[in-house]
Amino acid sequence: MPNQNKSPKGVVLDHISKIYKDPKTGKEFYAVHDVTLDIAPGSFVTLLGPSGCGKTTTLRMIAGFESPDEGEIYLGGEPINALTPNKRDTAMVFQSYALFPHYNVYDNVAYGLKLRGVPKDEIKRRVTDILALVELSGMEQRMTNQLSGGQQQRVALARALVVEPGVLLFDEPLSNLDAKLRVQMRTEIRRIQQTLGITAIYVTHDQSEAMSISDQIILMKSGVIAQMGSPTEIYYRPNSEFVADFIGECNFLHGTSLGTQQGETRVQLPVGTVSVATETAYDAGIPCEIVVRPEAIIIGDEGMLPCKVELSCFMGSYQNYHVRVGDTLVKITDNCPVNKKIFQVGDSAFISFDSACAHLL
Amino acid sequence: MSKRQSAALDRKKFFGDPVMVITIIVLSIFLALFILYPLSMLLVDSVLIKGNDLYSVADYAGNADPVYYTGDGAVASQDQDQIFALLRSPDGSLPDQYAPLYRSTGFFAAKAQLRDTRGGAKVYLKVVNSQDKTAYVALDELDKVANVPLTYLPNNRLIRDMTGVDPAALCVHIDASVWTLDTFPRIFSDYIFNNALKNTLLLGALTGIFSLLIGLLFAYVDVYVHIRSRFSKKLFDVVSMLPVVSPPFVLSLSMILLFGRGGLITRKLLGIYDSDVYGMWGIVIVQTLTFFPVVYLMLKGLLKNIDPSMEEAARDMGASRWKVFMTVTLPLMLPGLGNAFLVTFIESVADFANPMIIGGSYDTLATTIYLRITGGTYDINGASAMAVVLLFLTLFMFMIQKFVLEKKTAATLSGKASRARMLIEDKSVRYPLTVLCMTISLFVVLMYIAVPFGALFKLWGRDYSLSTRWFEQMFHEGGWKAFQDSFLLSIIASPVTALLSMIISYLVVKRKFHGKGLIEFVSMLAMAVPGTVLGVGFIRGFSGGIFRTGFLQSIYGSGLILVIVFVVRSLPVGTRSGISALRQIDKSIEESAYDMGAGSGKVFMTVTLPLIKDSFFSGLVTTFVRSITAISAVILLVTPRFLLITCRINEYAEKGEFGVACAYATILIAITYTAIVIMNVVLKYFGTSRNAKPKKERKARKGVSSNAESE
Missing domain, CATH: 1.10.3720.10 (MetI-like)
Structure with missing residues (x-):
C-alpha cells in the first residue's frame, strides 16, 4: 500500500488573517481573522461554515494559492508562507474535481508522480495500487468525460493520494454529487483516510457531512472560529446561538436562571420552570437561553410546559410539530409516531425534555 | 490593517x-x-519639428583654401588633433558657428563631437548631383547614401570637383529641434487632409450602414426564416466565409473587371462605355461586400440568443410580424447593432488596399498618409500628425465599442434561448427575403469568379480567349x-x-x-x-x-x-x-x-x-x-x-496591368483557401472537441472570421 514509509504531517495556523478589498465599496475587510489551529498528524479536520465564512480562503492559504496577511502557517513544523503551491507538500481535491480532460484516468493519476520524476515501473505500480484503493481498477484507459460524477470524484481523490502528500485538502469535494452518492462517498473518503492514516483538512458547508466524517470540526463565521471540537461536542454543547442553529435544527427558550445545584440549573421561563444539566454554575437572576434539539422534546398530555399546536405534519419517519410555548415557536420532531397520540392544529398539549438533553447558553 | x-x-x-x-x-x-x-x-x-538652420561652409563659399579653426574661433595649426570649420549663414541671419571635423575620415564627419558642443544638434551636408537633385545628408552617413551623389567620396577634394556643383551651394544644415503644436493647425488647414478626413468619415458611415443592413438581412434570414434548399444554405455559408479568407483587394479588382470602363458587365453586356467605378461608391460597394459577413456572424450570434418566447408573447398579444420585429427584436439588438456598426466603421476607416486600388482621386486618410510618406513631399511631420488623427479616430470608436456597447450587448442578450424557434414558413416573407439574399450571394460569388478569369483571359475587355500569358508574365517578373x-x-x-x-x-x-x-x-x-x-x-x-x-x-x-x-x-x-x-x-x-x-x-x-x-x-x-x-x-x-x-x-x-494582378490574386486565394481547409480538417479530426468541449467548431470559425479586421 502507498504511504507506508511516509508519515503524515501536522498543520499549524498561527494567528492567520487574510484581508480582502470589497470590489464595490473599496473597503478592506477581514475574510479570515486571527485563526489559530493545531491540526494533529493523521487527524481528519473539517472547516465548516456558511458561504463567505472564510473556510475556503483558509484552505487555499494552506495550499498556497492565497497568502496570509498576518500570521504564519507551519506544515510538519516548517513555516511555509513563502512557498508556492507546487513546492508545498499538500494535495487538493477540488470541488469541480479539476481532472485534466485531455488525459485518461491513468495519466491523470500519474501526473504528480511524473512531475516528481518517479521511475516508470514504480509509477505504474503506485497508480495501480491507488486505483484499486478507490475501486477504479480497470478504468485506466477511460477518458474523464466517460466517467460518472462519483467515479470522477474517485479519480480526483486518487490523483491527490498517489503523491503521498503530508496533508490532503478537500474543497467541498462532494457538493456536485447527488444526495445518495454524497453519503456513500463520504464514508469512502473516511475509510481511505483511516486506511492511510493521512492528515486531512476538509471544507464543507454541509453539517451532516462534517459530523459524519471528522475527528474535529472547526465551525467558522465571518472569518473567525465560532467553535471547535468533536462532532458530539459541537452538537450537544454549542457555545452560541449561531453554532446551535447552524448544526441542525434547534429551539431557543429565553428565561432567567434560578441558580445551580448539583450540576443542574433551574430556569424560569414565562410559562414555567425547567431544569437543565450544566457544567458551570449560573447565579440566580442571570438571563439565559435554553438550547434544545427538536428530537429531544417530548410532546404529550402531561409535561413541564404548556403549549398550543400550530402545525402538525406527518413526515413518514416522524411527526413534525410547531407549537407555541408562551411567545416562542418550538419545533418538535416526534419519531416513530405510529402508536403515539397525534395532536392536531389548535390542540393544547405539554412539552417536556430530559435535563441532560438541553444545553444552557 | x-x-x-x-x-x-x-x-x-x-x-x-x-x-x-x-x-x-x-x-x-x-x-x-x-x-x-x-x-x-x-x-x-x-x-x-526639426529646424532648418542653414549654414554654408565659409571656406568653400569663398572658394578659398580651407582654413581650420579651433573651437573658440582661432586659426588652428594643421597638426592639431581637434579642428573646426567655420560655418556661416548665407543670409547672415544666424550667428557663426564652428563645427568640429576630422580630416582623416572626410569632410564633415564629426557628428558626435558636434552633438556634445551643441546639445544634440546634428550636422547635415547639402549635396547636389549632376541631375540637379538635392538632398541633405547627415555627414556621418554620407557613405551610406546610394542614390544621391554618385560622384561623391567622403573627402573634401572630391566635393570640390563634383561637376555642376557650385561649392557655394554646399550648405551645412544644422538640425535644431523645436517642440510645437503647429503641425496640427497646419494639417487641419490643409485642403488635402480635410478632404481625406471628410472622405474617410463618410466612407466609414456609408460602409457601416450598408454592411449593417445586409448583415442584418442575412442574419435574420438565417435565424428566423425556414430555408428549404440546402444549396442556398451552403451558399450563404460560403459567401459569408469568402470575403473573410480572401486578400483585401480581390473585390476591388473584380469590381474594376466587371464594372469598369472595359468591364465585362458594363461594356460587354450593357454597352456602357463611360462607366466609372473609381471613387466613393466603388469603395463603398467593395467594402460593404467585404465587411458584411463580419456583421452577419456577429448578429447571428445575438439573434440566436433572443428567447423566442418573448416574441411569441408579442405575437400572442396581437402584434404583426413586422411589429414584433420593430418593437421587440430590434430594440433588443440595438446595442449589438451599434457594436457591429462601429466594428465595420473602424475596419472601413483603417482599410488601405481598397481605396488605393479603386478609390481613384477619392483619397482617404490611410492613402493620404501613405502618399505623404512615399510621395515627393516626404512631409514626415504632417504624415505623423495625420496618423495621430487617424489613430485617435479609431481608438475612440474602439473604446466606445469595447467599453460601452459590448457591455450593453452582454447585459441585454446574455441569456440562452429557452428552446428552438418556430421558423417563419410564410411565403410572403420567405420568398422575398430568400431571393434578396440569393441575389447578393450570387453577386459576391460572381465577383470572386471574375478574378481567376481575369488572369486567364488574354486581354480583358477585348479578347476573351484563354491564355496563360499573365501567369507567365507573373513568374517571369x-x-x-x-x-x-x-x-x-x-x-x-x-x-x-x-x-x-x-x-x-x-x-x-x-x-x-x-x-x-x-x-x-x-x-x-x-x-x-x-x-x-x-x-x-x-x-x-x-x-x-x-x-x-x-x-x-x-x-x-x-x-x-x-x-x-x-x-x-x-x-x-x-x-x-x-x-x-x-x-x-x-x-x-x-x-x-x-x-x-x-x-x-x-x-x-x-x-x-x-x-x-x-x-x-x-x-x-x-x-x-x-x-x-x-x-x-x-x-x-x-x-x-x-x-x-x-x-x-x-x-x-496601379499600373493597370490587371491580368498579372489577377494571376497573383488567384494563386493567393488558392493558398489561403488551402490553409483554411487544412485547418478545418485538422480541427475536425484532431481537435479537442471530441473529449473536452462541445462548442468548438463555432469558435474555430470565429477565430478565422476575425481575419476580416486585418486591413
Missing part, C-alpha cells in the same frame, strides 16, 4: 517562479518595443520570389503569434500580477491601430534605430521587421480567441496541476496549451492568412530585398 505581508509573500512566490517572470519581462519588452514605442514616436513626430518571400515570412510569423497570443491569454485570464492590465490593454490596442498608422510608426521608430540611436537599426528593412509587423497585426485576434477559450476552462484544473508540483511553465505546456490547442491551431492559420494577405502596414516597410504578393498586386493594379 496591514496588507503588507500578503503582498510581500505574493511577490516572493511570484519571483520564486523564474519561468513566469522571464516570460512576462520578455513579453512586456516585446509589446513596449513594437506597439507602444512606434505609436509614441508618431506622437513625438507630430509635435517635434519575380513571381516565384514573391510567393517564396510572402510564404516564408508568413509561415515564420504564424507559430510566433499563436504561441505569444496563447501565453498572453493565459497570463491575462489565469494569473495575477502587476501590469497585467497593461499587457492586456496593449495587446488589444493593436486591434484598433490601422495598419497604415503602425507602418508609419515603425518607419519613425526604427529607421534610425531605437530613439535614433542606431540601436536595432539593422532590423529596419530586414525580413525581421516584416515578421514583427505580421505578429503585431495578428496578435489581438489570437489573444481574443485564446482568452475566450481559456475563460471556459475551470481555474481549478490548472490549480490542481500547480498544487501537484508543476511550475508555471510546466502547467502551461502540459495542461493549458493542450486544453486550448484548437484555439492555438486556429490562431496559427489565422495569422498565416492575415499575414500573407496583409498590405497596409507592410507596404510602407517593405524593401526591394523582399517581394510580397500583396504589394505586387497593388503595384500591377
Whole structure:
C-alpha cells in the first residue's frame, strides 16, 4: 500500500488573517481573522461554515494559492508562507474535481508522480495500487468525460493520494454529487483516510457531512472560529446561538436562571420552570437561553410546559410539530409516531425534555 | 490593517517562479518595443519639428583654401588633433558657428563631437548631383547614401570637383529641434487632409450602414426564416466565409473587371462605355461586400440568443410580424447593432488596399498618409500628425465599442434561448427575403469568379480567349520570389503569434500580477491601430534605430521587421480567441496541476496549451492568412530585398496591368483557401472537441472570421 514509509504531517495556523478589498465599496475587510489551529498528524479536520465564512480562503492559504496577511502557517513544523503551491507538500481535491480532460484516468493519476520524476515501473505500480484503493481498477484507459460524477470524484481523490502528500485538502469535494452518492462517498473518503492514516483538512458547508466524517470540526463565521471540537461536542454543547442553529435544527427558550445545584440549573421561563444539566454554575437572576434539539422534546398530555399546536405534519419517519410555548415557536420532531397520540392544529398539549438533553447558553 | 505581508509573500512566490517572470519581462519588452514605442514616436513626430538652420561652409563659399579653426574661433595649426570649420549663414541671419571635423575620415564627419558642443544638434551636408537633385545628408552617413551623389567620396577634394556643383551651394544644415503644436493647425488647414478626413468619415458611415443592413438581412434570414434548399444554405455559408479568407483587394479588382470602363458587365453586356467605378461608391460597394459577413456572424450570434418566447408573447398579444420585429427584436439588438456598426466603421476607416486600388482621386486618410510618406513631399511631420488623427479616430470608436456597447450587448442578450424557434414558413416573407439574399450571394460569388478569369483571359475587355500569358508574365517578373518571400515570412510569423497570443491569454485570464492590465490593454490596442498608422510608426521608430540611436537599426528593412509587423497585426485576434477559450476552462484544473508540483511553465505546456490547442491551431492559420494577405502596414516597410504578393498586386493594379494582378490574386486565394481547409480538417479530426468541449467548431470559425479586421 502507498504511504507506508511516509508519515503524515501536522498543520499549524498561527494567528492567520487574510484581508480582502470589497470590489464595490473599496473597503478592506477581514475574510479570515486571527485563526489559530493545531491540526494533529493523521487527524481528519473539517472547516465548516456558511458561504463567505472564510473556510475556503483558509484552505487555499494552506495550499498556497492565497497568502496570509498576518500570521504564519507551519506544515510538519516548517513555516511555509513563502512557498508556492507546487513546492508545498499538500494535495487538493477540488470541488469541480479539476481532472485534466485531455488525459485518461491513468495519466491523470500519474501526473504528480511524473512531475516528481518517479521511475516508470514504480509509477505504474503506485497508480495501480491507488486505483484499486478507490475501486477504479480497470478504468485506466477511460477518458474523464466517460466517467460518472462519483467515479470522477474517485479519480480526483486518487490523483491527490498517489503523491503521498503530508496533508490532503478537500474543497467541498462532494457538493456536485447527488444526495445518495454524497453519503456513500463520504464514508469512502473516511475509510481511505483511516486506511492511510493521512492528515486531512476538509471544507464543507454541509453539517451532516462534517459530523459524519471528522475527528474535529472547526465551525467558522465571518472569518473567525465560532467553535471547535468533536462532532458530539459541537452538537450537544454549542457555545452560541449561531453554532446551535447552524448544526441542525434547534429551539431557543429565553428565561432567567434560578441558580445551580448539583450540576443542574433551574430556569424560569414565562410559562414555567425547567431544569437543565450544566457544567458551570449560573447565579440566580442571570438571563439565559435554553438550547434544545427538536428530537429531544417530548410532546404529550402531561409535561413541564404548556403549549398550543400550530402545525402538525406527518413526515413518514416522524411527526413534525410547531407549537407555541408562551411567545416562542418550538419545533418538535416526534419519531416513530405510529402508536403515539397525534395532536392536531389548535390542540393544547405539554412539552417536556430530559435535563441532560438541553444545553444552557 | 496591514496588507503588507500578503503582498510581500505574493511577490516572493511570484519571483520564486523564474519561468513566469522571464516570460512576462520578455513579453512586456516585446509589446513596449513594437506597439507602444512606434505609436509614441508618431506622437513625438507630430509635435517635434526639426529646424532648418542653414549654414554654408565659409571656406568653400569663398572658394578659398580651407582654413581650420579651433573651437573658440582661432586659426588652428594643421597638426592639431581637434579642428573646426567655420560655418556661416548665407543670409547672415544666424550667428557663426564652428563645427568640429576630422580630416582623416572626410569632410564633415564629426557628428558626435558636434552633438556634445551643441546639445544634440546634428550636422547635415547639402549635396547636389549632376541631375540637379538635392538632398541633405547627415555627414556621418554620407557613405551610406546610394542614390544621391554618385560622384561623391567622403573627402573634401572630391566635393570640390563634383561637376555642376557650385561649392557655394554646399550648405551645412544644422538640425535644431523645436517642440510645437503647429503641425496640427497646419494639417487641419490643409485642403488635402480635410478632404481625406471628410472622405474617410463618410466612407466609414456609408460602409457601416450598408454592411449593417445586409448583415442584418442575412442574419435574420438565417435565424428566423425556414430555408428549404440546402444549396442556398451552403451558399450563404460560403459567401459569408469568402470575403473573410480572401486578400483585401480581390473585390476591388473584380469590381474594376466587371464594372469598369472595359468591364465585362458594363461594356460587354450593357454597352456602357463611360462607366466609372473609381471613387466613393466603388469603395463603398467593395467594402460593404467585404465587411458584411463580419456583421452577419456577429448578429447571428445575438439573434440566436433572443428567447423566442418573448416574441411569441408579442405575437400572442396581437402584434404583426413586422411589429414584433420593430418593437421587440430590434430594440433588443440595438446595442449589438451599434457594436457591429462601429466594428465595420473602424475596419472601413483603417482599410488601405481598397481605396488605393479603386478609390481613384477619392483619397482617404490611410492613402493620404501613405502618399505623404512615399510621395515627393516626404512631409514626415504632417504624415505623423495625420496618423495621430487617424489613430485617435479609431481608438475612440474602439473604446466606445469595447467599453460601452459590448457591455450593453452582454447585459441585454446574455441569456440562452429557452428552446428552438418556430421558423417563419410564410411565403410572403420567405420568398422575398430568400431571393434578396440569393441575389447578393450570387453577386459576391460572381465577383470572386471574375478574378481567376481575369488572369486567364488574354486581354480583358477585348479578347476573351484563354491564355496563360499573365501567369507567365507573373513568374517571369519575380513571381516565384514573391510567393517564396510572402510564404516564408508568413509561415515564420504564424507559430510566433499563436504561441505569444496563447501565453498572453493565459497570463491575462489565469494569473495575477502587476501590469497585467497593461499587457492586456496593449495587446488589444493593436486591434484598433490601422495598419497604415503602425507602418508609419515603425518607419519613425526604427529607421534610425531605437530613439535614433542606431540601436536595432539593422532590423529596419530586414525580413525581421516584416515578421514583427505580421505578429503585431495578428496578435489581438489570437489573444481574443485564446482568452475566450481559456475563460471556459475551470481555474481549478490548472490549480490542481500547480498544487501537484508543476511550475508555471510546466502547467502551461502540459495542461493549458493542450486544453486550448484548437484555439492555438486556429490562431496559427489565422495569422498565416492575415499575414500573407496583409498590405497596409507592410507596404510602407517593405524593401526591394523582399517581394510580397500583396504589394505586387497593388503595384500591377496601379499600373493597370490587371491580368498579372489577377494571376497573383488567384494563386493567393488558392493558398489561403488551402490553409483554411487544412485547418478545418485538422480541427475536425484532431481537435479537442471530441473529449473536452462541445462548442468548438463555432469558435474555430470565429477565430478565422476575425481575419476580416486585418486591413
